[in-house]
Amino acid sequence: MKEEKPTRSYLASTFSCYCPRCRQGKLFKHKLSVKPKRNLEMYTNCVQCGQPTEIEVGFYYGTSYVSYVFGVALSVTTFLLWWLIIGVSFTDNRFLYWIAFNTLLLVGLQPWLMRFSRSLWISWFVSYDPHWRENPPEDLGRTNDAQMNNW
Secondary structure (H helix, E strand, O other), X not given: OOOOOXXXXXXXXXXXXXXXXXXXXXXXXXXXXXXXXXXXXXXXXOOOOOOXXXXXXXXXXXXXXXXXXXXXXXXXXXXXXXXXXXXXXXXXXXXXXXXXXXXXXXXHHHHHHHHHHHHHHHHHHOOOOOOOOOOOOOOOOOOOHHHHHHO
């Protein structure tokens, strides 16, 4: 059987928040907006392949660490660029200007960073399946009501 080529690469599907299993279905219900609750509303299952997006209760708690690492990396990068281009001095306000710039940048990017960290997190646990149409999604630790009644 001929192997299908994915429509998106791993990086493209992760950065644009597509399902890691089929790389076709969107993970989030709404586009980015200023309303924080709408930004993180995810489909329960992928609309294309049926992959569950919340594998277990509290699955996305680890995304806070991922978002934190990206925030720190972005802050270090902006500081180094600021230092090389503008310079840093404590005798005038250049350092305070960098603090203000960095704060505004992080606040502005936070909705996207939260989405990206969720997309990256689920991509570490769900791998791409080129034959996703023939193979049903795996149940990675979720327990349904029928399983709970058997305990």
